[in-house]
Amino acid sequence: MYIPIIGDQVDEKLADFINNYPDRNQVKIMFLRESAGVYEFGTKRVEVRLAKGKLTVRVGGGYMGIDEFLD
Numbered sequence: 001m002y003i004p005i006i007g008d009q010v011d012e013k014l015a016d017f018i019n020n021y022p023d024r025n026q027v028k029i030m031f032l033r034e035s036a037g038v039y040e041f042g043t044k045r046v047e048v049r050l051a052k053g054k055l056t057v058r059v060g061g062g063y064m065g066i067d068e069f070l071d
Contacts, residue, residue: 002031010037010048013055017066 004015011033018031032040039046047058048066056063 005033008036010050010055013050014039014048014066017055 002015002018004011006012014031030041034040034045037047037049039048041057046069049056049058049063051063055066057066057069059069
């Protein structure tokens, strides 16, 4: 179970996403919070933010939904 930093909206939303993901064990170990909105994902550092209530991940010069990012 991923336990978020209370008060960090992005981390709380990410925790909800991870804890309800069908293959949760695979995703849980991939995200490690470094600072607000910055996570280590495997060997990469990624920026995660909320856009209209949905999690997005910075990829290159833009953002994509977290579902698309994980595929």
